[in-house]
Amino acid sequence: MDLFISQTLNGLVYGALLFLLASGLSLIFGLMGVVNLAHGSFFMLGAFVGLSVAKATGSFWLAMLLAPLPVAAIALAMEVFFLRPLYKREKLDQVLLTFGFSFVFTDLVESFWGKDTFSISEPPSLEDSIEFLGGFFPSYRLAMLGFGLLAALILWLIIDRTRAGAMVRAGVDDSATAMGIGLNVPLLLTTTFTCGAALAGLAGVIAGPILGVYSGVDVEVLIPAFIVIVVGGMGSLKGAFVGSIVIGMADTFGKAYLPETAMFLTYVAMILILLARPGGLFGKV
Template sequence: MDLFLVQLLNGLVYAMLLFLMAAGLSLIFGLMNVVSLAHGSFFMLGAYIGLSIYQITNNFWLALVLAPIPTAALGMVVEILFLRPLYRRGHLDQVLMTFGFTFVFFDLVRSIWGSNIRNMAVPEALAGAVQIGAGIYPVYRLFLIAIGLALALILWLCIERTRIGAMVRAGVDDSAMASGLGANVPLLFTGVFGVGVALAALGGVAAGPIMGLYPGMDSEVMIPAFIVIVVGGMGSLRGAFVGSVLIGMADTFGKTYVPSMALFLIYLVMAVVLLTRPQGFFGIKHMGSSGNIPPRNAVATAPTTRSRIIGAMVVAAMAIAPLFVNNHQLTLVSEIFIFAILAMSLDILLGFTGLPSMGHAAFFGLGAYAVIVLASLFNVDPWIGVAIGVLLAAAGSAFVGYFCVSATGITFLMLTLAFSQLAYSVVVKWRDVTGGSDGIGIPEKPAFFIWSLESRMVMYYMTFGFFILCYLGLRRMIASPLGHVLVGIRENEGRMLAIGHNVQGYKLLAFIISGTIAGFAGGLYALFNGFISPDAIHWSASGDILIMVMLGGGGTLIGPAIGAAIFLLMKNLVSSYSDHWMLIIGCVFIGCVLFFPEGLWGTFRRLKPVRAS
């Protein structure tokens, strides 16, 4: 068979699988204005539930029909109990909540079905191949194309030609008006969420025979699905279909004809579409999606005598801690100091300026890779590499920020995600320099003045000192007029613009400062770890940094540092006692988003002692 025709059919197969994911995701956003990072998890859950049904019944068709039902039921429970309380809070809490569920569902899948790759057999009726032109093509792949096209037609007819579809369209246009006219909007929300989850689960079962099943398959399909709805337009079924075909074809032909550029190209397409048409080709604009995240914590207040005393006591305790802890604990706390600097850098952007970035790990990676690559390939002193990494992170953040700061809300988040994944694709593909997916390391750690960083105590005091310097420097900046302007932009961007401030310039400055400090943290991490891999700049790593900031409390500086400590302590200590550390972290984070929207430190700051009368 002609290579072009084969790739055309393969592109359609991939496009239809993407459509099953993207259609539900797009419907959920269009009606509910909810961005769910857990949608890929429902794809994975549907695939595994389908596998269990297939193993019990030995019937693929029963698995295909039945697996979406319990998956959709689980999705509706999540919507009612966890997402519904967040509708008034904005996109960021929704993103964070659903990101927490990715931890929970990943652990559940690994616990129930194991970590090995599982296979689902192609049904016997579709196991053959058919003659097409001069060659043959698998029947099952043609079936996937047919089922995708059929579901696209059915969904279109339901939306455009039925009463329920009219209610959905009315809810998309104006949910308040639809409610006033008698539509049960909460029930409609739950139903649409369930349908979206069912479509994802159906896609997971259908993809099983050709993709295989493994924990982590959710992230493999989640980002391409997001690219689809960004390109086609959030909230548009037509956009989901067109976007799926475009991305499916681009990815398939790219991997065939320009494999080194394929991953880069689809992220570049996403970035270009967001920059030129933020709502996508057929998307709709939501009134509530354009602004920055709502304010939570006030600008850092001037330290009181009591807070200075407590701070001095904490610093003194940390200074003498190495005398009482073992080497493993020293290493863990050193890592906490580095990620505390990274979390504080994101807090400048997220907590004080109100810009939710999902690509902050890219600047961390720039700093780290500069140290490792220059030291390992060009024998450059690692400390010079740290300085170069900081400059690269500053330049990279200036470049990315120039394109991103004109956007706000979910568009800003998606743009930063796109640019971060562009960096990730470069690192993965540029094997000669970065080591690709295997990563790259340095032969030995350098000295800090006259002390070797091979000593864990030296590493501890070095990272502790840099953490204190970064905290004091950032606190001074936040207490300055610049910090007050950034908080003003977070709270009311329009007002700051009206009184004459160059809002775009200040946002770009905040972006550069944030990215530069992240690059410095990356350089320190390279010295600490002596190794770096693409995992450090993957979108999930940016999600971890978001968790740190929001867990401790954005807009407080010290809160994100506390959040970094809690996150890493749970990750390292809980994992040493239980294999279910991801489940525990996910549940803790979900609870924090629900009950402590200002973070643990932000909530603690608002607690006032009750005086006796």
């Protein structure tokens, strides 16, 4: 297959993965004004729990289904017992708190699973490559792209078309007014935080066969996810989607065509977009 087409697909796949992380990060930021530095840890926890489930049951699908649950439970406890008491404080305190948690989670993962790099095997049904646009492409990667698009669709339907989604949008726009007209904003925050964490955990399992599962993967994925939401505009689902594709593409094409300077490409993309539009592509400012 033409290098260009295969890189385009790879870029989209990486973008899909980034979207699973960045969407939660962005909504949490939009609602709480807090950048969750433990979001990468949720990804990592999901990946490790998925690894254990897949080993124990031999089923990738079961791992995908079950791994987000404990991650969500941990996030729920973290939000209710630690973040909630700090709502009235400066936002920085909450950011620092999530930073502290990222250390705790790393230690947790290293004491349970060690410091080795593992890999989750892809499901047998998706091991082959399929013919696509006149070339062969690993079917698991195509499935990843499918997961990403499906997640985007579901999230968009929820946020744009349901009552709960309207509440989230109201909270993002102006949480004080939302509270004033009787919305239970703290409940909204807890729910969003928990769902975002579950999504990150899911992303960890899905990325397992490709990125590998190791302590340190949290920072590895957190930084690009940050760049995505800075580029896309914080608090915007559309921004997270477009930003994921832009950064996924910039990174993949950079690595393929300019390996020496690839790492700069995503940063350059970010800096240029920020200089032109300080609030990001779809940000409020």
